[in-house]
Amino acid sequence: MAGRISVLDENVINRIAAGEVVDRPASVVKELVENSIDAQASSIQIDIENGGKKLIRIRDNGSGMSHDDAFLALERHATSKLRSEKDLVGISTMGFRGEALASIAAVSRLKLMTSDGSETAGTEIVVEGGVMRKAEQVGMGTGTVVEVRNLFFNVPVRRKFLKAPGVEAGFIQELVTRLALAFPSVAFTYREDDKLKLDTPAVKNTLERIHTLYAKDVRDNLIAVEHSVGQALLRGFVARPPYARSNMRSVQTFVNGRSVRDRLINSAVTRGFANLMERGRYPLAILFVEIPPEDVDVNVHPQKAEVRFVRPQQVYDLIVDGVYKALTGAPFTFPRGPRDPILISPTASVERHLREPKQPADAELDLTQGPFAQPQSAAASTLGTLPHQQARFERARRFSSLGVLGSLPGSFLVLHSDDELIVMDHHAAHERVLFEDLIRCQREGSDVEVQHLLIPVVLEFSPLEARALAVHLGLVRGSGFIIEEFGENDFVVKGVPVWLGNADLNEFFGALLEVILDTAVKGDPEQLKMELLKGMACKAAVKETSAMRPEEIRALLVALDRVGSIEVCPHGRPIVVRFPFYEIRKKMGRK
Numbered sequence: 371m372a373g374r375i376s377v378l379d380e381n382v383i384n385r386i387a388a389g390e391v392v393d394r395p396a397s398v399v400k401e402l403v404e405n406s407i408d409a410q411a412s413s414i415q416i417d418i419e420n421g422g423k424k425l426i427r428i429r430d431n432g433s434g435m436s437h438d439d440a441f442l443a444l445e446r447h448a449t450s451k452l453r454s455e456k457d458l459v460g461i462s463t464m465g466f467r468g469e470a471l472a473s474i475a476a477v478s479r480l481k482l483m484t485s486d487g488s489e490t491a492g493t494e495i496v497v498e499g500g501v502m503r504k505a506e507q508v509g510m511g512t513g514t515v516v517e518v519r520n521l522f523f524n525v526p527v528r529r530k531f532l533k534a535p536g537v538e539a540g541f542i543q544e545l546v547t548r549l550a551l552a553f554p555s556v557a558f559t560y561r562e563d564d565k566l567k568l569d570t571p572a573v574k575n576t577l578e579r580i581h582t583l584y585a586k587d588v589r590d591n592l593i594a595v596e597h598s599v600g601q602a603l604l605r606g607f608v609a610r611p612p613y614a615r616s617n618m619r620s621v622q623t624f625v626n627g628r629s630v631r632d633r634l635i636n637s638a639v640t641r642g643f644a645n646l647m648e649r650g651r652y653p654l655a656i657l658f659v660e661i662p663p664e665d666v667d668v669n670v671h672p673q674k675a676e677v678r679f680v681r682p683q684q685v686y687d688l689i690v691d692g693v694y695k696a697l698t699g700a701p702f703t704f705p706r707g708p709r710d711p712i713l714i715s716p717t718a719s720v721e722r723h724l725r726e727p728k729q730p731a732d733a734e735l736d737l738t739q740g741p742f743a744q745p746q747s748a749a750a751s752t753l754g755t756l757p758h759q760q761a762r763f764e765r766a767r768r769f770s771s772l773g774v775l776g777s778l779p780g781s782f783l784v785l786h787s788d789d790e791l792i793v794m795d796h797h798a799a800h801e802r803v804l805f806e807d808l809i810r811c812q813r814e815g816s817d818v819e820v821q822h823l824l825i826p827v828v829l830e831f832s833p834l835e836a837r838a839l840a841v842h843l844g845l846v847r848g849s850g851f852i853i854e855e856f857g858e859n860d861f862v863v864k865g866v867p868v869w870l871g872n873a874d875l876n877e878f879f880g881a882l883l884e885v886i887l888d889t890a891v892k893g894d895p896e897q898l899k900m901e902l903l904k905g906m907a908c909k910a911a912v913k914e915t916s917a918m919r920p921e922e923i924r925a926l927l928v929a930l931d932r933v934g935s936i937e938v939c940p941h942g943r944p945i946v947v948r949f950p951f952y953e954i955r956k957k958m959g960r961k
C-alpha cells in the first residue's frame with residue numbers, strides 16, 4: 371500500500387501560507403510597502419485598480435535587488451533580514467519572515483522588476499499562481515516595481531470573500547495613511563483607478579505629516595502627547611474631545627514604528643479619555659509607543675498587526691497617564707451636550723413605536739420561513755408545533771396581561787402573572803421587538819414611519835467608513851433613514867425612522883460601521899444583513915439603565931405579544947427569567 375503521507379508540494383504550501391499573510395488587497399499593499407521601506411526607499415508610489423482586485427502596483431526608489439537576489443526573493447523563507455534565531459530578538463525591519471513575496475506570487479499574477487544599479491540591466495520576473503512564467507532583463511533605474519494582478523484568481527473562495535471594490539480600496543487608503551504617519555520621511559502617492567487620492571511629500575516629522583493628511587479642523591485641535599515610564603516612551607497627538615469619532619478606528623497606534631491594532635492599547639486610550647468624553651465616543655489619536663525591542667513580541671501574528679508585551683501593565687499605564695496628562699494639561703472645551711431637541715423625546719418614541727401591532731395579532735411573525743429564517747428555529751418548523759411549544763406560545767401571548775410590580779434599582783423590570791414572578795430585561799425585550807419590525811420592513815418593503823429633521827445632521831466619516839456605508843445604504847434607507855452622500859466622506863441625514871427614538875446618530879452609525887467592517891461574516895451578505903439589523907435594534911433599544919414609565923412598560927408588553935414565542939434577544943440573551951410561585955413557596959418552607 372502506498373504511503374498516505376506525502377510532503378506537500380512547495381506551491382501548495384505557499385498557497386496555504388498566503389492565507390495567513392494576505393487575506394485581502396490591503397494586506398498585499400502592506401507587505402509590499404513594508405518591503406520598500408525596509409529597502410530604504412524615500413519615495414513610494416502605490417497604484418490600485420478595482421479595489422486592488424485587478425491590480426496593485428508598488429514602485430519604490432529603494433536599494434533594489436541583484437539578478438540573483440530577485441530570484442531568491444520569490445522563494446519561501448528567503449529573506450535578507452534575518453540570518454539566525456538570535457536575530458529574532460530585536461527585529462528592526464518591518465519584514466523578517468521571508469514569506470510575503472512567495473505567498474503573494476502563489477495567489478496572483480506577480481511581476482517583479484528590480485535593479486540594484488550594480489548591473490547593466492534590471493531583472494524582470496513573472497510568476498503566475500506560483501509558477502515561473504518569464505524571466506528577462508529590463509532597462510530601469512535603481513529600485514523595485516512589484517505588480518500584482520488578479521489577486522486570488524486561483525483561490526475562488528477567498529476572492530468571493532472580498533468586499534466591494536470601494537470598501538477594499540477604503541482599507542487600502544486607511545493603511546497607506548497609517549504607513550504615511552509612521553514614516554514621515556518617505557514620500558507617498560496613492561492612486562485609485564488613476565485618481566490621485568493621497569500625495570504627501572517627505573517631511574521632517576509626524577506633525578508635518580499630519581498637516582498634509584488631515585483636515586484643518588483636526589490639525590487645529592491637536593494636543594501633543596509625550597510621556598515616559600522607565601524605558602518606555604509614548605509620543606504622538608490626540609485631538610480635543612469635541613473632535614471625537616464614534617468608533618475605535620480613529621485611534622491609530624504604532625509600536626516601534628509598526629502600526630498595530632491592539633486590545634490593550636485601545637482600552638488604555640479609552641481609559642485615558644474616560645470622564646472627558648461621552649460614552650460611545652472615541653478620541654482621534656495618533657500614538658507612538660517606543661519600547662526596547664526585547665520587551666515586545668511582534669512575531670505572534672503573520673500580518674504583525676498584533677503584538678505581545680512583556681510588561682503589559684507598564685504599557686497600559688504609560689498610555690493612560692500620557693493621554694490623560696496631555697488632555698487635562700491643555701485647555702479644551704467639553705463636548706456639546708445632548709443634541710438640540712430636533713428629535714422626539716425618547717419616551718414618546720418608545721411609546722409610539724410600541725403602540726399598536728401593525729399586523730393582526732394572529733398573523734404572528736414566523737421566523738422559520740422566508741429569507742431571514744433562523745437556523746435554530748428551522749428544526750422546529752420541520753417538526754411541526756409540539757405541545758410544549760404551543761404552551762410557551764400561549765404563555766408568551768400573555769405578556770400584555772402581566773402585572774407590573776416595578777423595577778430592580780437601575781435595571782430590570784419586575785412583573786408577575788398568576789403563577790410566576792417574572793424579571794424582564796427591557797433592553798433585550800425592546801431590542802427583540804425592534805429587530806422583528808426591521809426584518810419585516812426589509813422583507814415586505816413596508817413603509818417605516820419617518821421623522822423629518824428640521825435641521826439635517828451631517829455625519830463625518832473616514833474614507834473607509836464612508837465607502838463601507840455607501841455599500842449598505844440601501845439597507846439603511848430601507849430601515850427608514852433619509853440619508854444622502856454629501857461630499858466625499860460625509861453623509862447628510864434628513865430624516866430618521868421613528869423607531870430610532872433619541873439614539874445618538876453618531877453613535878448609531880459608528881456601531882453600524884463597526885459591524886460592517888469588523889464582523890467575521892464578511893463572506894455571507896445575508897448574514898451580514900442580519901448582523902446589521904441586530905446592531906440597529908441594539909443601538910435604538912431603551913438602555914438597560916434607563917427607567918421606563920408605566921405606559922411605556924405597557925406598550926412594550928403589548929408589542930412583545932406580537933413577537934410570539936421568542937424569549938431571547940437577537941443576540942441570544944434571555945428576555946425574561948421566570949420564578950414560579952410554587953418554587954418561591956417551597957423556598958419559604960410553605961406548601
Ligand code: ADP
Nearest residue numbers: 405409443449450465466467468469470471514
Ligand atoms: P521579508 O520581507 O520577510 O524578508 P519578503 O518575501 O517580503 O520577505 O521579501 C523577501 C526578500 O526580498 C527581502 O528580504 C528583501 O531582501 C527582498 N525584497 C523584497 N522587496 C524588496 C524591495 N522592494 N526592494 C528591495 N528588496 C526587496
Ligand code: MG
Nearest residue numbers: 401405465470
Ligand atoms: Mg516583506
